[in-house]
Amino acid sequence: SNIRAVHSYVKYNDLDTINAWSANIAAQNSGLVSRSQLGTSYEGRPIYLLKVGKSGSNKKAVVLDCGFHAREWISVAFCQWFVKEAVEKYGSDTQLTNLLNNLDFYVVPVLNVDGYAYTWSTNRMWRKTRSVNSGTTCIGTDPNRNFNAGWCTVGASSRACDDTYCGSSPESERETKALANFIRNNLSSIKGYLTIHSYSQMLLFPYSYSYAVAKDHTELNTVAKNAVSQLTSLYNTKYTYGAGGTTIYLAAGGSDDWAYDAGVKYSFTFELRDTGRYGFLLPESQIQATSQETILAVRSIATHILNN
Ligand SMILES: NS(=O)(=O)N[C@@H](Cc1ccccc1)C(=O)O
Numbered sequence: 543s544n545i546r547a548v549h550s551y552v553k554y555n556d557l558d559t560i561n562a563w564s565a566n567i568a569a570q571n572s573g574l575v576s577r578s579q580l581g582t583s584y585e586g587r588p589i590y591l592l593k594v595g596k597s598g599s600n601k602k603a604v605v606l607d608c609g610f611h612a613r614e615w616i617s618v619a620f621c622q623w624f625v626k627e628a629v630e631k632y633g634s635d636t637q638l639t640n641l642l643n644n645l646d647f648y649v650v651p652v653l654n655v656d657g658y659a660y661t662w663s664t665n666r667m668w669r670k671t672r673s674v675n676s677g678t679t680c681i682g683t684d685p686n687r688n689f690n691a692g693w694c695t696v697g698a699s700s701r702a703c704d705d706t707y708c709g710s711s712p713e714s715e716r717e718t719k720a721l722a723n724f725i726r727n728n729l730s731s732i733k734g735y736l737t738i739h740s741y742s743q744m745l746l747f748p749y750s751y752s753y754a755v756a757k758d759h760t761e762l763n764t765v766a767k768n769a770v771s772q773l774t775s776l777y778n779t780k781y782t783y784g785a786g787g788t789t790i791y792l793a794a795g796g797s798d799d800w801a802y803d804a805g806v807k808y809s810f811t812f813e814l815r816d817t818g819r820y821g822f823l824l825p826e827s828q829i830q831a832t833s834q835e836t837i838l839a840v841r842s843i844a845t846h847i848l849n850n
């Protein structure tokens with residue numbers, strides 16, 4: 543319909559509203575935000591990318607993606623809040639201004655656009671992409687099992703009907719291929735990768751595809767510890783942190799593990815609120831607090847990246 547919903551930072555927005563919002567926020571803040579297209583989804587929807595940062599040459603970059611899993615709506619709300627905070631506080635907030643002058647944040651408000659649209663139209667609990675699988679009526683691949691990192695070896699299914707289906711091959715999905723290509727093509731500048739999920743209240747880093755200890759484990763653990771303590775300082779929200787395999791579960795094909803092995807040292811997965819009371823159905827009343835506390839952790843990680 544051509545009736546456009548009004549965007550709100552304290553509500554969950556549908557995809558059309560988010561796409562109109564990303565066009566507007568770029569147009570209204572051209573010195574800080576520009577929008578491009580990362581690619582198109584299986585069903586032909588644009589996957590937008592917002593570059594957030596003061597224009598400059600050979601700046602470090604951090605990729606921040608949201609909406610990997612369709613039902614994790616708080617993740618999508620957070621990316622919108624992050625961009626709002628950047629444009630609102632640039633010039634007044636010292637830490638944020640410094641970050642934006644020296645770092646570019648490449649924000650993907652919704653990676654799994656087909657899945658997100660499907661949770662609005664049909665099934666609120668959908669997780670995967672919406673691609674057709676051969677030989678079955680079961681739809682979709684789990685984008686967080688579809689990366690070339692121990693692909694389909696553990697904590698993933700090779701059955702298309704399962705929610706953790708790893709896909710027909712690594713990067714079989716247009717959405718994961720588009721993201722992987724972007725990171726591969728910008729590896730010289732991309733120093734950080736933050737992928738936002740829900741729920742569990744955890745800050746995870748490689749590896750999830752095995753119990754192998756990452757070469758940068760000690761540093762990543764310290765960065766996570768400091769980021770979590772910043773997050774908890776606001777509303778006393780308790781987070782756990784650590785390598786994915788030992789902190790949540792073994793799961794191969796994750797984007798964080800792939801980015802880390804591709805050379806992006808500061809690679810983290812956030813599992814936002816809550817711990818199961820509402821789960822994926824986190825009430826809109828918690829969007830603001832969740833976003834505010836999470837931004838403190840992102841600032842902490844980004845500051846570490848800038849200083850190292
Ligand atoms: N968001 S979640 O509930 O699906 N949890 C994530 C946990 C996860 C995080 C990083 C790598 C592999 C797995 C998942 O993909 O299973």
Ligand SMILES: [Zn+2]
Nearest residue numbers: 611614739740
């Ligand atoms: Zn998820």
